[in-house]
């Protein structure tokens with residue numbers, strides 16, 4: 001009985017938390033709940049509170065969660081993706097945020113074509129000063145989009161860009177990096193996707209910087225900590 005009551009209070013606090021968060025997010029901005037390291041039960045609670053888009057950053061973890069959770073969840077892949085694992089996620093993934101190299105792009109194209117799926121993806125840009133973050137530079141992306149590799153492609157649908165700001169408390173630095181990503185998006189849109197309304201997404205903003213990201217034009221927030229709290233029960 002006690003645990004039941006605690007469970008009810010817990011579920012109420014999840015929905016309450018989600019509701020308050022949604023009130024801070026404009027309606028044109030999509031919330032992706034980053035469920036990495038969270039248990040099936042907690043993800044189900046967040047799903048029951050109305051959240052249907054979830055993000056994972058590891059292939060094995062994603063594959064083990066999918067069959068245990070409702071079919072109508074849209075799964076976003078947000079982490080660095082190795083080419084030898086592309087085949088495993090291509091049938092299930094709603095959007096790959098982390099297309100960070102030409103070779104990865106070609107692999108996704110090949111596997112998507114094998115199962116006759118068109119897979120929506122975002123081009124990841126390296127906007128932070130940290131060495132550890134993956135992604136294209138603006139120049140590399142322009143070269144790639146002009147190349148025959150991209151022009152020939154039929155099974156990857158590029159729908160926008162993604163980036164991660166530096167991990168810092170310097171909010172001006174974060175803002176400048178997000179502005180840079182918005183600028184890159186606008187240039188690519190003008191140069192390569194003018195006639196394609198589906199190229200419209202800017203995936204930027206995590207728990208510590210999502211308010212700045214919204215101000216700088218984000219259309220997709222990837223939020224973990226602020227949705228699920230600090231606890232991680234694997």
Ligand SMILES: *Cc1c(COP(=O)(O)O)cnc(C)c1O
Pocket residue numbers: 034036057078079164206207208222223224225226
């Ligand atoms: C973990 C992760 C997030 C969410 O981070 P929080 O700070 O918990 O909101 C967003 N994007 C990527 C790529 C991540 O790996």
